Amino acid sequence: MSAWPAPLRALRWPVGGIAGAWLIVIVAAALFAPLISPYAYDAQALKEAYGSASAAHWLGTDEFGRDLLTRLMYGARTSLSVSAIAISLSVACGMVLGAAAAWFGGPFDRTVMVVVDLTWSFPEILIALILVAIIGPGTTGTMIAIAVAYLAQFTRLTRAQIMTLKGETFIEAARSLGAGNTHILLRHLLPNAFAPVLVAAMLATGDAIILEATLGFFGLGAQPPVPSWGGMMSAGSALVFKAPWIIVFPGLAVAATVLAINLYGDALIAELDIRSKLRGAG
Template identity: 45%
Template sequence: MAQLMTNINNGNPLITEEKVSGPWRDAWKAYRKNKIAMIGLIMIVLFIVIAILAPLIAPYDYKAQELSSRLKPPSWAHLFGTDDLGRDLLSRVLYGARISLWVGAFSVLGSIIMGTLLGILAGYYGRWIDMIISRVFDILLAFPSILLAIAIVAILGPSLQNALYAIAIINIPTYGRLVRARVLSLKSEEFITAARAIGMKNSGILIRHILPNSLTPIIVQGTLGIATAIIEAAALGFLGLGAQPPAPEWGKMLSDSRQFIQTAPWTVIFPGVSIMLTVLAFNLMGDGLRDAMDPRMKS
């Protein structure tokens, strides 16, 4: 927005611009000042680019087996070495980024959608709806998350898709309780009372007021949740309940190579380091978003 002022001495108009400000713009400015968080964002972008361009930058087909080259150490021909079937580890790690990011992003998206819906219903309407939904959350949280995921996959059958469903289900209470607490604090605010006073329907209040004002904690928790989902997917893959051969899932690669830790440590190091770096990147980004978007963290 520009403000027009008149310079009395020179008689010329002087235009000064007011900086456009907003909560999202301010949050981005605060986020950019956090160097560690920016490192996390750059790492995530790098992993996304690798996942998208994996067919172009992978030197070999991740399924191609060459038994004569099995368990070869890193070299110019195979930068990450080969596994027990002679498959190029670099190619499998690059393709594995696709699976880990896909499972992490879509499982968290499913958890957010269901958790947000149930949390809004429980927090806004209360009474018996809140009681039923809260008890369901308590039951799900009573089980260790990985054990519950194992049970769900055991019922549905081992596969990458079922692992995604299991990870999404076990994380629904996390987002549901977060949104419920936010809604309970929002529905007593004056602007909600004013919206009811002018005759706005509950659906309009939920969509236009409650949901937008609940996005900040959801975004922060969702970013951190992707890191947790990647670890859970790797754990299910390690147990043989996630991606099935020959899919190059990092957890499955660790499981297949655990017997070669001493004789061929590179078969474990590179998938393990990939998991560590990806989870670290999302944790750094999530911490940065929390600091940038939480008004209590601002001076």
């Protein structure tokens, strides 16, 4: 049982299992949208516009008669890929910066932390708008804006982890055996710092989906006709009384996915936490 990696063990928890199942469904829908979606995402059928749920359109249609289920699946593709790529980018940069800051200390550490804290103090919307002005609208700008928004969090977390770990006796023990800096950093410090960063990244992906939807709502993400959950809600907001399903279903998708990520993240925290295991054993 303990031979399984922690992300799989987390699925054995009741809540973690349900949340994990939903995430698998959403990720599968996003990955295989072109194969399993009933229509094309931009197939218009103006006569069927504003249709509510029916046998032909399970979740109804939007103002152009496009199938909502299809657009939700393609929207998942946009939302999940933008969030995941942005957070991966943020984690990669944050871990390198944080580890370097903690390792070298002194003026380098202070400079990195000031710059990183500056990025924290800019509103994400402002960063996204600046990027749109520079590189034009599209998902690249959104990704970079989200990555910058979370950079400070991962840098600070990694830095704090490495600072604490540096004082551990097993680091001194490795040094007493003749270990060099590279060995200590790559074999002891980063692997031990990774688990908390992984969980933080997981939870941040949930937040990033909301942020992506927010930016999409303001028209800063994927450009029509490519669907994103935020863009769909934006279109539906004008029609909330005439055809409420246009805004409700993408809203539910965002809420359920973010909730599932948080619940699964909690199960993962419990599975990854070496110290709580230690308490259980002692």
